[in-house]
Amino acid sequence: MIKIYGMKTCPDCTFVEEQIEGKSEFQVIDIGEHVKNMKEFISIRDVDPAFDEIRGTGSLGIPCFVREDGSVTLAPEDVGLKSREKSACRIDGKGC
Template sequence: MIKIYGMSSCPDCTYVWEQAKGNPTYEIIDFGHHVSDLKAFLRLRDHNSVFDEARARGAAGIPCFVLEDGRVTLVPEEAGLSARPVQGQACSLDGTGC
């Protein structure tokens, strides 16, 4: 199963969640609903170089995909989904771009 971490307030997350909804290949994890899910995401983000560029830009690094082989990616296509078409800037930690 592919885990998708994100938040319902993130348009990039909801875009990929709509594609994954109802498909048993995916587990959607909205870490805004429970602190244990947030902690799991932060462990990934704090210890994985995949997030280096996102952190440098001040981005949250979501949606985040944990593939079945354990590899972490921020690229929806690597998880078999499509990215939201570019419509300006992505969400940043400071709230810009959302």
């Protein structure tokens, strides 16, 4: 099963969620729903090389995809999904 870390308030995440509706090979984990979900995501974000390019840029790095083998990607295409044309919500308000 592919885990997808995201938030209901993120347009990129909701775009991905629409694509996986009814697909049992994906599990959505809303990091805003419970602090344990946020901690789980942060423990990945703090160390995984997939986040190297976005750390310190104001981007959170969601949606984040964790494949069954434990590898992490931020590209929906890597798990057979599509990216939203305009993306990259940032803390400075650019992108959303």
